Amino acid sequence: MARDNTMSYEGRVLPTTVADASEQSVLERKFTSTTAKLLKHSDRFGEWAKGVFMPISLQIAPTDKCNLACEFCSVGNRAGDELEREAVKTAISKLAIMGLMTVEFTGGGDPTLYDGLPDLINHADNLGLGIGLITNGLALADKIDQHHLDMFDWVRISMNVLDAVDDITIPVFSNQVKSTTLGFSYVINRRTEMATIQKVIDKMDEYSVAYLRAVPNCLSVETIAQSKQMVASMGLLEHPRVFWQEKHYDVPQHCRVGYLKPFLNADGYFYHCSANPLISRKFNPSFRMGRIDAIKSIWRSPYTPFSTDICQGGKCFFKEHNDFLDMFEMEIAHRDFV
Numbered sequence: 001m002a003r004d005n006t007m008s009y010e011g012r013v014l015p016t017t018v019a020d021a022s023e024q025s026v027l028e029r030k031f032t033s034t035t036a037k038l039l040k041h042s043d044r045f046g047e048w049a050k051g052v053f054m055p056i057s058l059q060i061a062p063t064d065k066c067n068l069a070c071e072f073c074s075v076g077n078r079a080g081d082e083l084e085r086e087a088v089k090t091a092i093s094k095l096a097i098m099g100l101m102t103v104e105f106t107g108g109g110d111p112t113l114y115d116g117l118p119d120l121i122n123h124a125d126n127l128g129l130g131i132g133l134i135t136n137g138l139a140l141a142d143k144i145d146q147h148h149l150d151m152f153d154w155v156r157i158s159m160n161v162l163d164a165v166d167d168i169t170i171p172v173f174s175n176q177v178k179s180t181t182l183g184f185s186y187v188i189n190r191r192t193e194m195a196t197i198q199k200v201i202d203k204m205d206e207y208s209v210a211y212l213r214a215v216p217n218c219l220s221v222e223t224i225a226q227s228k229q230m231v232a233s234m235g236l237l238e239h240p241r242v243f244w245q246e247k248h249y250d251v252p253q254h255c256r257v258g259y260l261k262p263f264l265n266a267d268g269y270f271y272h273c274s275a276n277p278l279i280s281r282k283f284n285p286s287f288r289m290g291r292i293d294a295i296k297s298i299w300r301s302p303y304t305p306f307s308t309d310i311c312q313g314g315k316c317f318f319k320e321h322n323d324f325l326d327m328f329e330m331e332i333a334h335r336d337f338v
Helices: 021-031 035-039 042-049 085-097 117-126 194-206 221-233 319-329
Strands: 002-009 012-019 057-060 102-105 130-135 154-158 181-187 211-215 242-244 269-271 288-291
Touching: 021 035, 021 211, 021 242, 035 319, 042 319, 057 085, 085 117, 102 117, 117 130, 181 194, 194 211
Parallel strands: 057 102, 102 130, 130 154, 154 181, 181 211, 211 242
Antiparallel strands: 002 012, 269 288
C-alpha cells in the first residue's frame, strides 16, 4: 500500500507517492543489522541470560587506504594503518572456535586496497564462515578475481562513488551455489543530484541489485529530516527495492554489542563499536576492547558491559540492540503469563 504526500525539494513543492513504511522495513530487517537478526540466534539466548556474549559476526577494516575522499566519511582522520595478515588469520581462527559465524570486510579505508584480502577471504571460507564485503566499488573489478568474488555471501557497494567519478565497473557474481547478494548504499549529502540517483537506479536494474539502502549523513544529525524529505521528493521511496534507514541515535545505558559484533580496526585493536568514529572522525582509544592478540582476555567471564558515559547522543547505532539484550537479564514476574 502507498500513500500520497507532498514534499519539497530545492524550493519546489512536489507530489510524491511514499511506499508504506512496513514495505520499507522488511528490506531493512532482511539486509541490515537490526534486532530482527538477533532474534534468529535463539541458540544463544541461554548464554545471554547468563551474561555470556560470544562473537557472532566480526567486522574487519584491514587497511586505512582509500581511493576516495568523501566529505561525510566517518573515518576521515585515518592514520594510515594496516593490519598484519597472519595476525588477522590467527584472530579469525580463534574467534571461529568460540562460535564466530561470519566475517565482514569493511572500512576504515576501502578493503579492496588491502593486498592480503584474497588470502583472508580464503581463510574465512576454509573455516566455513560466511563472508561479506563493503566497498566503494572503484577497485573491486581490478583487485578481486572471480574465484574470490564467488566466495562472498553478499557485497554492498557505496554508490557515492558516483559523486566522484562518472562510472564504475561492477563485476558479475556468477556462483550459483552461494548466490551472492549484491546491494547498494547511498549517503544523502551536499553533492547529491538527481542525475546521480538516476545512474544508481539504472545500475540496480542492469545488475539485478537486491536493494538500495539510502541513509542520511551521520555526521550531520540535524539534517536527517531534510535528507529524508529529499529522498522522498526524488521518488526513491516508490522503488520496491529501495529503503530509507534512519537509526535511532539515543545512547543506551550500557553496551554489549561489541562482544557479539566486534570491530577489528587497521590499528590492530578490537573496538566495542563501529560508530564511535562519528565522535572525532577516527577510532577513539576509549572504545578499545583490546589488542588483536588479546582475544582470550577480551572474551572471558564475567562480561562487563561497556560504559556509554563517553558516547554522544546522535552518534550511536545500537540502542535497540542493547535494549533487546537487556531483556535477558530482567526480572520478570509471572513469566509464563504471556
